[in-house]
Amino acid sequence: MSLPVPVYLNAIGTAVPGHDIHHAFIAWARERLIDSRSAKLFDRMAARSAIGHRWSILPPTGSGGSPVDPQGFYADAILPGTAARMAIYAEAAPMLGIAAIEALGDLGDITHFVVASCTGFVAPGIDQIVARRIGLSPSVERLLIGFMGCYAAVAALRTARHIVRSDPAARVLVLCVELSTLHLQDVAEIEPLLAMLQFGDGAAAALVTAEPGGFVLGAPFATTLPESEGLIRWDITDRGFAMHLSGEVPARIAAGLADPVFAQAATGGRDPAEIDGWAVHAGGRSILDAVEGALHLPAEALVASRGVLADNGNMSSATLMFVLARLLSGSPIADGVALAFGPGLAAEGFGFRSAV
Incomplete structure (x- = not known):
């Protein structure tokens, strides 16, 4: 086979x-x-x-x-x-x-x-x-x-x-x-x-x-925080789309990542200490702080995400790609994780590594 x-x-x-x-x-x-x-x-x-x-x-x-x-x-x-x-x-x-x-x-x-x-x-x-x-x-x-x-x-x-x-x-x-x-x-x-x-x-x-170069895309993963569906949502109104982003989101993410079961699901089963490349959706400073603190990451782990946030804010789905672009132009990555949070409250991502 x-x-x-x-x-x-x-x-x-x-x-x-x-x-x-x-x-x-x-x-x-x-x-x-x-x-x-x-x-x-x-x-x-x-x-x-x-x-x-x-x-x-x-x-x-x-x-x-x-x-x-x-x-x-x-x-x-x-x-x-x-x-x-x-x-x-x-x-x-x-x-x-x-x-x-x-x-x-x-x-x-x-x-x-x-x-x-x-x-x-x-x-x-x-x-x-x-x-x-x-x-x-x-x-x-x-x-x-x-x-x-x-x-x-x-x-x-x-x-x-x-x-x-x-x-x-x-x-x-x-x-x-x-x-x-x-x-x-x-x-x-x-x-x-x-x-x-x-x-x-x-x-x-x-x-x-399938042509070698850039990042190898690894297996995807997804999970959802229980009883969190109202924390992030878009409501279509007569005056545009109204974003609802609860102030509880960072704390709920931190609490979820403190749970070993959820943390394993939200990192594709990887040990955070062994990951040398983090592409975390720059949803806001408090969300990045929550991920960094809950997973005990070093301060430099989320530099790419924080740079995108500083230069552009949160661009919804495009944001994670901006973070990956920064990492793609940087040092080789042996074991990376891309992770984003969104309506649900769901966490989705995938593993990646440099092709060379």
């Missing part, structure tokens, strides 16, 4: 828009907190967020202002409806996705195209729009993974791995593209404002084949 063919994540390309909206959002959000105690807490949490920049596809105003300033997308007292937001998604998501794909360089003859996105809907889907614009053959097999949230990159890369293992001649293009800043909500409560504080726009593309 022949052994399964090794599958390689050969390259990753990334792209972000050019409009940094992080500090403009902080000023806008703080104005909504009338209670001085909440305002002080928000200031403290914003300062501790470890986020320096978040990028938006929404353009600056004519005078250079942000989307919440006069003439900006969110300037009116009643924020735009879901239809207006989806109209922008239909135009901007393919453009940003193509920028990430172009960063990959030569693709060769792509046979499969896997796209993950949870921040918009359009039909024909962005998989068809992008495939047509970049000149992929109409015979390319496409898959669109929607609404899985932050761990969707795992699902997309896992799917690519399954395809190549079943057809070693396959060349799979994977794309994660998220436009989180399309979903600003006019709220005055600190928890949803702190949730929105995390998110920015970004896209990442990857090439997965």
Whole structure:
């Protein structure tokens, strides 16, 4: 019986828009907190967020202002409806996705195209729009993974791995593209404002084949924290998608990882002390701190994740690919783990190692 063919994540390309909206959002959000105690807490949490920049596809105003300033997308007292937001998604998501794909360089003859996105809907889907614009053959097999949230990159890369293992001649293009800043909500409560504080726009593309180079993609794994389904969710409303990210999430993750059974499931059965490469979804500073503390990782273990968080914030499904891109350009990794948390509350990931 022949052994399964090794599958390689050969390259990753990334792209972000050019409009940094992080500090403009902080000023806008703080104005909504009338209670001085909440305002002080928000200031403290914003300062501790470890986020320096978040990028938006929404353009600056004519005078250079942000989307919440006069003439900006969110300037009116009643924020735009879901239809207006989806109209922008239909135009901007393919453009940003193509920028990430172009960063990959030569693709060769792509046979499969896997796209993950949870921040918009359009039909024909962005998989068809992008495939047509970049000149992929109409015979390319496409898959669109929607609404899985932050761990969707795992699902997309896992799917690519399954395809190549079943057809070693396959060349799979994977794309994660998220436009989180399309979903600003006019709220005055600190928890949803702190949730929105995390998110920015970004896209990442990857090439997965049986040709040696990059990272060897190992076995995937998945598990779910019990009684946690309400902690992370998206609600589709008439005013965009409302993100609910409970403040309990970091503590629940830490408690889960303190359980040897859950920790084994969330690391693919590996001993954290033996892992020399960590690609943890940069969902927020407190989440990275929870993982680091619960698994007793050295301070340098999550440098790549913290760097992505500082430079881009949380870009939902694209974030993990940004972290992998940093690791791919760094020192060789003998035994790595990619791990992401998302709605459920689920933890999904896979093992990886450098090809050389």
